[in-house]
Amino acid sequence: MSTSSPRKRLATVWLAGCSGCHMSFLDLDEWLLELAEQADIVYSPVGSDQKLYPTNVDIALVEGGVANEDNLELLLQVRANSQILVSFGDCAITANVPGMRNMLQGADPVLRRGYLDLADSSAQRPHAPGLIPELLDRVLPVHELVAVEMFLPGCPPSAAQIRSALEALLQDQRPPLQANREIRFG
Ligand code: SF4
Numbered sequence: 539m540s541t542s543s544p545r546k547r548l549a550t551v552w553l554a555g556c557s558g559c560h561m562s563f564l565d566l567d568e569w570l571l572e573l574a575e576q577a578d579i580v581y582s583p584v585g586s587d588q589k590l591y592p593t594n595v596d597i598a599l600v601e602g603g604v605a606n607e608d609n610l611e612l613l614l615q616v617r618a619n620s621q622i623l624v625s626f627g628d629c630a631i632t633a634n635v636p637g638m639r640n641m642l643q644g645a646d647p648v649l650r651r652g653y654l655d656l657a658d659s660s661a662q663r664p665h666a667p668g669l670i671p672e673l674l675d676r677v678l679p680v681h682e683l684v685a686v687e688m689f690l691p692g693c694p695p696s697a698a699q700i701r702s703a704l705e706a707l708l709q710d711q712r713p714p715l716q717a718n719r720e721i722r723f724g
Pocket of ligand 1: 555557559628635692694695
């Protein structure tokens with residue numbers, strides 16, 4: 539972890555998830571003010587207008603599985619520029635809900651089912667190279683693609699779990715793992 543500054547550089551990242559984990563992050567409510575005294579939110583869909591992933595991030599909370607090429611590119615940037623990468627929520631850890639499409643065995647059957655078989659009218663496959671990210675054949679959990687320092691399960695993790703993890707990480711400590719609280723899926 540960086541020792542050059544007492545303030546941590548914190549990022550939250552949204553891959554293929556429902557944003558519920560980020561909603562739980564916002565449920566930290568007034569503790570977010572304490573967090574702002576200890577850390578700079580340098581990248582976050584709910585806390586920063588920064589569009590490009592920055593360098594020298596101390597802690598990155600990554601929500602969601604890896605479902606498409608944009609998710610994969612962003613995850614690799616996160617890994618290359620973050621000290622502590624937290625797999626944030628069940629979709630990041632197991633692929634969970636977005637991973638249900640893996641039962642259809644590939645991107646092509648998913649697109650055919652969604653845009654052709656179930657279409658009421660004007661059935662057509664979306665095709666806009668450079669605008670619509672290509673689906674990966676399978677939705678993958680984060681740790682299958684990059685190293686992960688910590689897993690924070692839950693669908694979503696509760697605000698109390700998130701606070702407990704961040705309080706420790708901000709002090710350069712590992713969070714306590716208490717059964718039925720910090721390490722429960724679902
Ligand atoms: S873990 Fe649950 S709350 Fe978080 S992104 Fe996935 S489905 Fe949504």
